[in-house]
Amino acid sequence: MATVIHLRAETKPLEHRSCLTPTTAKALVEAGYDVRVERSPQSIFDDKEFEDAGIPLVPTGSWRDAPSDHVIVGLKELPEDNFDLIHEHIQFAHVFKQQTGYRETLARYKNCLYDLEFLNDENGRRVAAFGYYAGFAGAALALEIWSWQATHPNGEGYPAVKPYPNEAALISHVKGSIAAAKEANGGKEPRVVIIGALGRCGSGSVDLCRKVGLGAESILEWDMAETAKGGPFEEITQSDIFINCIYLMGKIPPFVTRDSINADKNRKLRLICDVACDPNSPFNPVPVYDIWTTFEKPTVDVTGIESGPPVSVISIDHLPTLLPRESSESFSGQLLPSLKALKDRQTARVWADAKKLFEEKKAELE
Ligand SMILES: NC(=O)c1ccc[n+]([C@@H]2O[C@H](COP(=O)([O-])OP(=O)(O)OC[C@H]3O[C@@H](n4cnc5c(N)ncnc54)[C@H](O)[C@@H]3O)[C@@H](O)[C@H]2O)c1
Structure with missing residues (x-):
């Protein structure tokens, strides 16, 4: 039977x-x-x-x-x-x-x-995971909301997010938003730093950035080798968008802090997408927020920013639902x-x- x-x-x-x-x-x-x-x-x-x-x-x-x-x-x-x-x-x-x-x-x-x-394979690695599309969707939302910030300088919040019927629809939408943002800010393309770029989520984020047409020089792909020197990292505050995709296994120096944001007087950073999203962990390497956000209200602002435009965080723990x-x-x-x-x-x-x-x-x- x-x-x-x-x-x-x-x-x-x-x-x-x-x-x-x-x-x-x-x-x-x-x-x-x-x-x-x-x-x-x-x-x-x-x-x-x-x-x-x-x-x-x-x-x-x-x-x-x-x-x-x-x-x-x-x-x-x-x-x-x-x-x-x-x-x-x-x-x-x-x-x-x-x-x-x-x-x-x-x-x-x-x-x-x-x-x-x-459910693990013989090496202890998950046989099936949603990571790739979490990173893909996280990068899409990050670019989308960064573009919204550029075209809504009065600080109007990004509206609720709805799932997309397919990848092509998402990519076409994000491409359109980036084009509008570039027009509003003198042709400037966002620089994105992705940490954990070699993992499942990270490779999804990298692929999304490429598929929407960002140039190689605009995508910083970091993993263990690049963070070995220990954070916080100026490369993050000097990028427009930071996407955290690491698998957190213990205490590590933070990648970005309120102090590192406030210390960089020429800061470019406007948006963090914390795909790994461990706000409740004592080892959270992105200790600038403490809640999970939702598709209804996708961002939370970092508090305690002393000058310059706000920095927003996306910390949605079910990103693959976007696709x-x-x-x-x-x-x-x-x-x-x-x-x-x-x-x-x-x-x-x-x-x-x-x-x-x-x-x-x-x-x-x-
Ligand atoms: N938000 C969501 O919807 C969502 C969905 C799926 C997974 N996740 C989370 O995303 C995280 C990553 O998952 P994954 O499947 O991509 O893991 P993974 O093991 O495939 O990849 C993690 C990557 O992070 C790198 N890394 C680890 N520590 C690092 C450090 N200190 N500096 C630089 N790089 C470092 C690893 O080398 C690896 O390349 C997990 O915490 C997972 O729970 C979130």
Whole structure:
């Protein structure tokens, strides 16, 4: 009997991404799986796209009544409730690091929770992550808002952001905004410094900057070698935009501070996009703000700036949502080889390790 994979419809508000796409669902069917997809009013993929790929549709929310041996696949948290979860679930649950409410949520999983954040390859690296499109979207928003600042010198705030139907629409929009900004400020192209440029998020940021047409001299690509001298860095206050994409692993000297901003009398910096966004970490290398921003209100101003124009920070922790189609396609494609091993999950290392982790976390509850 084929292993049944049941894609549940996302219920988290504004979540348009999907763990399976018509392309990856079809690939799983071709690999011998029985895939069913719930009708979803909020997915970026129309029901018809799955239907056209030959995938049977099932009612929204029907996973609850599915036979107990069906594997339930989703992306984000389930809505709060208290009924027992009897299936094996594959999703991000945000409960393994003792996040708020983790006890009650984790206790509901009676079978197995394979948490997508902890599915690792043999080198301990995530098998699937959204990083590339987080960096891509973060750089797009940064350029967009920098351009807005240039064309709205009276300080009018940037309006709420909505997801884009696809990458081409986003790029065309950002290109138009940069062109308008250049016209308003005498043809000046923004200089962008990206730290963590060799990583997943960082490479996404670099690619976006290239795709919207910034010249190589306008994109500073920094990683470990460049920050080894220790911050704060004048190269940041001398750039128009700073994008932080590092994976923070411990205490490091800050990259930029209020003092370093105030000390640079010829400061160019107007905008920081903190893709890594660890405002609650004592080691935050961008200690100039302390909240997460949202698509509704994408920036927060750095306080304590003594002279010159304000410096704004974007600290959105769900940036890939800006491009739900491409980010889902990328994530699901990375996950596909592991999903193809699901029928052998008792022995396949990636799933066996994830199950072991779940059992350890459950044991810690007792
Ligand atoms: N805001 C969002 O929506 C969003 C989405 C996905 C990931 N993230 C976060 O982005 C961060 C990066 O994720 P990733 O997948 O790109 O990680 P990654 O491991 O692929 O890349 C991190 C890069 O940072 C570099 N780096 C680490 N410390 C550095 C330092 N001190 N100086 C210079 N470079 C340094 C590494 O060499 C590496 O190239 C993570 O914290 C992740 O949680 C945010």
